[in-house]
Amino acid sequence: MSRSFKMLIMASVCAAFVSPVWAQSDPAEIAAVAAATEKYKDVKVALADGFVPDPSGLCISAAGEDLPAEMGAMGIHYLNMANLKITAGDPRIDGMSTHTDFMKPAILLYEPQEDGSLELIGVENLVFQKAWADAGNTQPPSFGGSPWDTMADDPATEGDEAHGFAPHYDRHVWTVRSNPAGVLAPFNPDATCANQKMAN
Numbered sequence: 001m002s003r004s005f006k007m008l009i010m011a012s013v014c015a016a017f018v019s020p021v022w023a024q025s026d027p028a029e030i031a032a033v034a035a036a037t038e039k040y041k042d043v044k045v046a047l048a049d050g051f052v053p054d055p056s057g058l059c060i061s062a063a064g065e066d067l068p069a070e071m072g073a074m075g076i077h078y079l080n081m082a083n084l085k086i087t088a089g090d091p092r093i094d095g096m097s098t099h100t101d102f103m104k105p106a107i108l109l110y111e112p113q114e115d116g117s118l119e120l121i122g123v124e125n126l127v128f129q130k131a132w133a134d135a136g137n138t139q140p141p142s143f144g145g146s147p148w149d150t151m152a153d154d155p156a157t158e159g160d161e162a163h164g165f166a167p168h169y170d171r172h173v174w175t176v177r178s179n180p181a182g183v184l185a186p187f188n189p190d191a192t193c194a195n196q197k198m199a200n
Contacts, residue, residue, distance in 0.1 A: 030144075037102075046078050058196070059075055075111045077109060078108040080105070093165045097126060097131060124171065125171055151169070174188055
Protein backbone atom coordinates (compact mmCIF):
# COMPACT_ATOMS: atom_id res chain seq x y z
CA MET A 1 0.00 0.00 0.00
CA SER A 2 2.94 2.33 0.57
CA ARG A 3 3.64 2.31 -3.18
CA SER A 4 0.03 3.30 -3.83
CA PHE A 5 0.31 6.08 -1.26
CA LYS A 6 3.38 7.43 -2.99
CA MET A 7 1.74 7.19 -6.40
CA LEU A 8 -1.34 8.88 -4.99
CA ILE A 9 0.65 11.86 -3.82
CA MET A 10 2.75 12.14 -6.95
CA ALA A 11 -0.28 11.85 -9.17
CA SER A 12 -3.41 13.29 -7.67
CA VAL A 13 -1.88 16.40 -6.24
CA CYS A 14 -0.14 17.22 -9.51
CA ALA A 15 -3.43 17.29 -11.34
CA ALA A 16 -5.00 20.22 -13.09
CA PHE A 17 -2.79 21.64 -15.78
CA VAL A 18 -5.63 21.76 -18.32
CA SER A 19 -7.10 25.06 -17.14
CA PRO A 20 -5.02 28.17 -17.90
CA VAL A 21 -7.19 30.39 -15.69
CA TRP A 22 -8.81 29.60 -12.36
CA ALA A 23 -11.88 31.52 -11.29
CA GLN A 24 -11.75 33.45 -8.05
CA SER A 25 -14.25 31.96 -5.63
CA ASP A 26 -16.47 34.01 -3.34
CA PRO A 27 -14.26 35.28 -0.48
CA ALA A 28 -16.98 34.37 2.00
CA GLU A 29 -16.98 30.79 0.71
CA ILE A 30 -13.21 30.55 1.05
CA ALA A 31 -13.41 32.07 4.53
CA ALA A 32 -15.99 29.45 5.54
CA VAL A 33 -13.73 26.60 4.40
CA ALA A 34 -10.76 28.22 6.14
CA ALA A 35 -12.73 28.46 9.39
CA ALA A 36 -13.92 24.85 9.14
CA THR A 37 -10.39 23.53 8.61
CA GLU A 38 -8.50 25.93 10.90
CA LYS A 39 -8.11 23.18 13.50
CA TYR A 40 -5.78 21.37 11.10
CA LYS A 41 -3.18 24.08 11.57
CA ASP A 42 -2.14 21.65 14.30
CA VAL A 43 -0.99 18.61 12.35
CA LYS A 44 -1.62 16.44 15.41
CA VAL A 45 -5.33 17.19 15.04
CA ALA A 46 -5.16 16.08 11.40
CA LEU A 47 -3.54 12.81 12.42
CA ALA A 48 -6.17 12.26 15.12
CA ASP A 49 -8.90 12.83 12.52
CA GLY A 50 -7.53 10.10 10.26
CA PHE A 51 -5.27 12.01 7.87
CA VAL A 52 -2.17 10.10 6.77
CA PRO A 53 1.01 11.81 5.51
CA ASP A 54 2.76 10.78 2.36
CA PRO A 55 5.17 8.13 3.72
CA SER A 56 8.08 9.66 1.80
CA GLY A 57 7.47 13.09 3.31
CA LEU A 58 7.69 14.42 -0.24
CA CYS A 59 6.85 18.08 -0.77
CA ILE A 60 5.40 18.68 -4.24
CA SER A 61 6.95 21.58 -6.13
CA ALA A 62 6.58 22.70 -9.73
CA ALA A 63 10.33 22.34 -10.26
CA GLY A 64 10.15 18.79 -8.93
CA GLU A 65 7.54 18.04 -11.59
CA ASP A 66 9.72 19.52 -14.39
CA LEU A 67 7.55 22.62 -14.53
CA PRO A 68 8.72 26.25 -14.25
CA ALA A 69 10.04 26.81 -10.73
CA GLU A 70 8.24 30.15 -10.53
CA MET A 71 4.93 28.26 -10.35
CA GLY A 72 5.86 27.47 -6.74
CA ALA A 73 4.66 24.46 -4.80
CA MET A 74 1.72 22.53 -3.38
CA GLY A 75 3.39 21.26 -0.24
CA ILE A 76 3.22 17.96 1.61
CA HIS A 77 -0.11 16.19 1.28
CA TYR A 78 -1.97 14.55 4.14
CA LEU A 79 -4.70 12.16 2.96
CA ASN A 80 -7.98 11.07 4.49
CA MET A 81 -8.27 7.59 3.02
CA ALA A 82 -11.85 7.18 4.25
CA ASN A 83 -12.85 10.08 2.01
CA LEU A 84 -10.72 9.03 -0.97
CA LYS A 85 -11.89 5.37 -0.85
CA ILE A 86 -8.93 3.97 -2.80
CA THR A 87 -9.76 0.52 -4.20
CA ALA A 88 -6.83 -0.29 -6.50
CA GLY A 89 -3.25 0.69 -7.29
CA ASP A 90 -2.68 -1.41 -10.39
CA PRO A 91 -2.75 -0.82 -13.30
CA ARG A 92 -3.92 2.64 -12.15
CA ILE A 93 -4.86 4.09 -8.80
CA ASP A 94 -8.62 3.97 -8.64
CA GLY A 95 -11.26 4.50 -6.03
CA MET A 96 -14.85 5.25 -5.15
CA SER A 97 -14.43 8.83 -3.94
CA THR A 98 -17.26 11.21 -4.74
CA HIS A 99 -16.34 13.42 -1.76
CA THR A 100 -16.69 17.12 -2.56
CA ASP A 101 -17.17 18.67 0.88
CA PHE A 102 -14.40 21.23 1.40
CA MET A 103 -15.59 21.78 4.96
CA LYS A 104 -14.25 18.25 5.53
CA PRO A 105 -11.60 17.90 2.79
CA ALA A 106 -9.96 14.66 1.70
CA ILE A 107 -6.49 16.22 1.45
CA LEU A 108 -4.62 18.82 3.52
CA LEU A 109 -1.68 20.80 2.14
CA TYR A 110 1.26 21.59 4.44
CA GLU A 111 4.40 23.64 3.82
CA PRO A 112 7.54 22.47 5.66
CA GLN A 113 9.11 25.17 7.80
CA GLU A 114 12.75 25.90 8.62
CA ASP A 115 12.32 24.62 12.18
CA GLY A 116 10.94 21.29 10.93
CA SER A 117 7.30 22.06 11.67
CA LEU A 118 4.47 22.00 9.14
CA GLU A 119 2.24 24.96 8.25
CA LEU A 120 -1.24 24.37 6.83
CA ILE A 121 -1.57 26.34 3.58
CA GLY A 122 -4.60 24.87 1.79
CA VAL A 123 -6.94 21.96 1.18
CA GLU A 124 -7.87 19.70 -1.72
CA ASN A 125 -10.47 17.20 -2.89
CA LEU A 126 -10.31 14.48 -5.55
CA VAL A 127 -13.08 12.33 -7.03
CA PHE A 128 -12.90 9.52 -9.55
CA GLN A 129 -14.78 10.07 -12.80
CA LYS A 130 -16.40 6.62 -12.94
CA ALA A 131 -17.58 6.77 -9.34
CA TRP A 132 -18.84 10.31 -9.95
CA ALA A 133 -20.81 9.21 -13.04
CA ASP A 134 -22.09 6.05 -11.32
CA ALA A 135 -23.53 8.32 -8.63
CA GLY A 136 -25.69 9.93 -11.32
CA ASN A 137 -23.63 13.03 -12.07
CA THR A 138 -23.36 14.26 -15.65
CA GLN A 139 -21.06 17.27 -15.10
CA PRO A 140 -17.76 17.63 -13.24
CA PRO A 141 -18.02 18.82 -9.64
CA SER A 142 -17.64 22.55 -9.13
CA PHE A 143 -16.53 24.90 -6.41
CA GLY A 144 -17.17 28.62 -6.37
CA GLY A 145 -18.78 28.39 -9.80
CA SER A 146 -15.65 26.85 -11.32
CA PRO A 147 -15.59 23.21 -12.50
CA TRP A 148 -12.84 21.07 -11.05
CA ASP A 149 -9.83 20.21 -13.21
CA THR A 150 -10.13 17.03 -15.28
CA MET A 151 -7.29 14.52 -15.45
CA ALA A 152 -7.24 11.53 -17.82
CA ASP A 153 -4.43 9.86 -19.72
CA ASP A 154 -4.31 10.36 -23.49
CA PRO A 155 -3.08 7.05 -25.00
CA ALA A 156 -2.00 8.94 -28.14
CA THR A 157 0.77 10.71 -26.21
CA GLU A 158 3.95 9.35 -24.62
CA GLY A 159 3.33 11.06 -21.31
CA ASP A 160 0.76 10.09 -18.70
CA GLU A 161 -1.55 13.05 -18.25
CA ALA A 162 -3.26 11.33 -15.30
CA HIS A 163 0.05 10.47 -13.58
CA GLY A 164 -0.84 6.84 -12.88
CA PHE A 165 -4.43 7.58 -11.86
CA ALA A 166 -7.72 6.47 -13.28
CA PRO A 167 -9.61 9.44 -14.78
CA HIS A 168 -10.50 11.87 -12.01
CA TYR A 169 -11.46 15.42 -11.06
CA ASP A 170 -9.35 17.49 -8.71
CA ARG A 171 -9.54 20.88 -6.98
CA HIS A 172 -7.11 22.79 -4.74
CA VAL A 173 -8.34 25.63 -2.53
CA TRP A 174 -5.76 27.95 -0.95
CA THR A 175 -7.54 28.70 2.31
CA VAL A 176 -4.58 29.91 4.36
CA ARG A 177 -1.72 30.93 2.06
CA SER A 178 -2.62 33.68 -0.40
CA ASN A 179 -2.02 32.56 -3.98
CA PRO A 180 -1.18 35.18 -6.65
CA ALA A 181 -1.99 32.57 -9.32
CA GLY A 182 -5.55 32.28 -8.02
CA VAL A 183 -7.26 30.76 -5.01
CA LEU A 184 -8.15 27.63 -7.05
CA ALA A 185 -4.86 27.20 -8.96
CA PRO A 186 -3.01 23.89 -8.46
CA PHE A 187 0.37 25.46 -7.59
CA ASN A 188 1.09 28.45 -5.38
CA PRO A 189 4.06 30.73 -6.27
CA ASP A 190 4.13 31.84 -2.62
CA ALA A 191 4.55 28.27 -1.33
CA THR A 192 7.93 26.56 -1.17
CA CYS A 193 9.50 23.17 -0.59
CA ALA A 194 12.87 24.70 0.32
CA ASN A 195 12.69 23.22 3.83
CA GLN A 196 11.33 19.81 2.89
CA LYS A 197 14.35 17.91 4.21
CA MET A 198 13.67 19.35 7.66
CA ALA A 199 9.99 18.41 7.72
CA ASN A 200 8.79 15.93 10.33
